[in-house]
Amino acid sequence: MVMSFNKLRKIEQNTVLLPELSLTVQQGDIIAVQCENEYIGRLFSVLNHPDHIKKEAVTLPEGGFQNVYLFQQTDGLYKRLSVKQMLLFWCKLYQHQADLEFVLNVCELQHCAAKKTKQLTLSEQQRLLFASALIQRAEVYIFEDPSLGLDLQSKHVLHNLLFHLADKGAAVVLFTPTLEEAIRLGSSVYRYSERGVQQLEQDIEDAENTAEEEPEEETTRMQVQLDKISAKIEDKIILFNPLEIDYIEARDGQTYLFVNNEEFASSNTIKSLEDRLQPLGFFRCHRSYLVNLQRVREIIIWSKNSYSLSLDNPSKSTIPLSKGNYSKLKELIHL
Incomplete structure (x- = not known):
């Protein structure tokens, strides 16, 4: 030391x-x-x-x-x-x-x-x-x-x-x-x-390549065990704790994680992330959005068919809530 x-x-x-x-x-x-x-x-x-x-x-x-x-x-x-x-x-x-x-x-x-x-x-x-x-x-x-x-x-x-x-x-x-x-x-x-100091898990590209060479069953088992969501920056992979993520957006064929006012590209599809994160309190509020319900501050009703979610994050993000999922969300949070 x-x-x-x-x-x-x-x-x-x-x-x-x-x-x-x-x-x-x-x-x-x-x-x-x-x-x-x-x-x-x-x-x-x-x-x-x-x-x-x-x-x-x-x-x-x-x-x-x-x-x-x-x-x-x-x-x-x-x-x-x-x-x-x-x-x-x-x-x-x-x-x-x-x-x-x-x-x-x-x-x-x-x-x-x-x-x-x-x-x-x-x-x-x-x-x-x-x-x-x-x-x-x-x-x-x-x-x-x-x-x-x-x-x-x-x-x-x-x-x-x-x-x-x-x-x-x-x-x-x-x-x-x-x-x-x-x-x-x-x-x-x-x-x-x-909350103090927390270390972020990360790895370099070589580790990613090694993981890809392993049998698929072993990779899946490790993902479940680690329970982390990956994103890539240059030659590094960053692993986020799911609860750090504010929301996830699918845009132009790419999935993005939004964490602390920054966005990170993920190789996962929004559907696969929904399957993994739903038990942790994430909700598919729109075809292109998956939100961490712990970050939702209010539901904004613009009109009879138009809704949004206001998030309690530094940028006070607003993301869409579809009409069909508005009903599902009401049931989920017992409104």
């Missing part, structure tokens, strides 16, 4: 500002945590005042917080300095003589080494800020929403940077409000909410 959060939380009077955070990061880990922006901000506010943290709430690496690097969106640059001058300033500040050519190459800043930082694009500025992580040596690197505002090139730089740090034996933790970014960047992915 390099660092751990041990039931770290923040409560003011009767308000929970920071739910219980329990998380352990090991050497070489890249842990991505998806959570709301407000929790990210409050967590970094706490980390910026380590003297206010209870000793038992955080287990630190040798050297304490001096051995922990914090990347924050509030970090700034000296506008009158060039990129190379900024790197030299950090070398002096952190008392480390880094290979500047290597740093420029990793962060893809070779072409603008002589540019003033005020002349850089926003993404170039972010890549320059990433460079400080290559100069400030630490055992643990904690990033605040590092993908915010990045162009595609800079996202690739960030991805390579995180893996470089992990390959060198550091522990990396990043907090992001976007589940897709957490899945893309993290070797292990967690969701942090008012």
